[in-house]
Amino acid sequence: MAEIKRYDNRLGVWGWLGGGRWGIERYAYILHRLTGLAILLYFLMHVVVTSLRATGQYLWVEGGFFHQPIFKFGEFLVFAAFAYHALNGIRLVLVELGFAVGKPIEPIYPYKTSLNVQRPLLIIMMILAAILLAAGGSEFLGLGK
């Protein structure tokens, strides 16, 4: 029998980013992945840049590149990624160990899912992330001085 040709309809990265009208946990998932990749990228750049200190000390002097506002803003973005990733990560650890998802129930329409049960935890974590961002923002951007 001849092989039937098929079209691979896998969404790929578009499955993370696109896909229509999704729920808040989907966006939390996407942001968690993006911030994780961003922190990893920052870590690699950090290692490389710090290792260059021996040959490029002028970058660190007062008024050099690493004291420019754009660099401070970059540091703040790294801090923001860290704050979100850490607090959302705590929620994920709790949820993935079976806490805050509720018990199995009889599915009666309109269906209530574990997403409804864990949402207060998500909201609390996002409020904590916002507080951390505000505190970190005033520090990094020099507003507290």
Next chain:
Amino acid sequence: MTMSKTNTTTREINFHVTRYNPETDRTPYVKTYRIPVREGMTVLDGLHYIKDNVDPTLAWRYSCRMGVCGSCGMLLNGRPTLACNTQVLHIADTDLTVGPLPNFEIIRDLVPDLMTMFEKHSSIQPHILRTDEAGLNSPDGEFYQSPAELEAYLQFAYCIKCGCCMAACPTLATDARYLGPMPLAAAERYDKDTRDDGRRARNEFTGTSHGAFRCHYAGECSRACPKGVDPAKAIQYLKRQLVLDYLHLARRKKPCQKMHGPGQGKPLPNIPAAPAKTV
């Protein structure tokens, strides 16, 4: 007594349907059909209207027409759901996009190839596993299971294998080897069954790097499920059990045994004794 009148007025809706013929098309394309829709009409009815009156070459898969068989899973306005369970006017005013379930290969038009899902499903051994299989296959008694023990897995047993959760999962979109929500929920359903003794055998599949820990709780499977099965919840329970098993903290339980004859089950409290025999 007055009967409520059925609204028989019709409205023209544009069905933007994905078409793909493997013999003639390199990639899928969208074809638009303008059809009259009345209140109560499902997307499946609309597809039948197109096939009967406009374009007989349109292909899709369906069977029961009432949300039981799980054949007509489709992407309707960007969301995976059952065509038979969805009324057109509930999700569309003027335009409706109808596509095949993503994350599967397209065989033709709206027909996805679900074999990858079924192969993953069978890999986790979705049936009762016991060492005393001879006793399982000989119907000489009933296994004792309390209502509470039944409720521990009953929700996950309502799965109809429609594939909507697999189409909604963003992790599956980039990792083809990930088992996916349906097979993992099925594993949890059998792991929690007190008649079953195969959890550790299933852990060999569900505990791999493409198993339960690949899930990061985007929750779309639970949101998409047309039967309220909540696969995301099942997967989180599965992860907890995998951690407990890995750390040797899980209590070893023997699978429940058969009752041979009446009077061996635990009686429920507050049930009065049967009256004395009169004959």
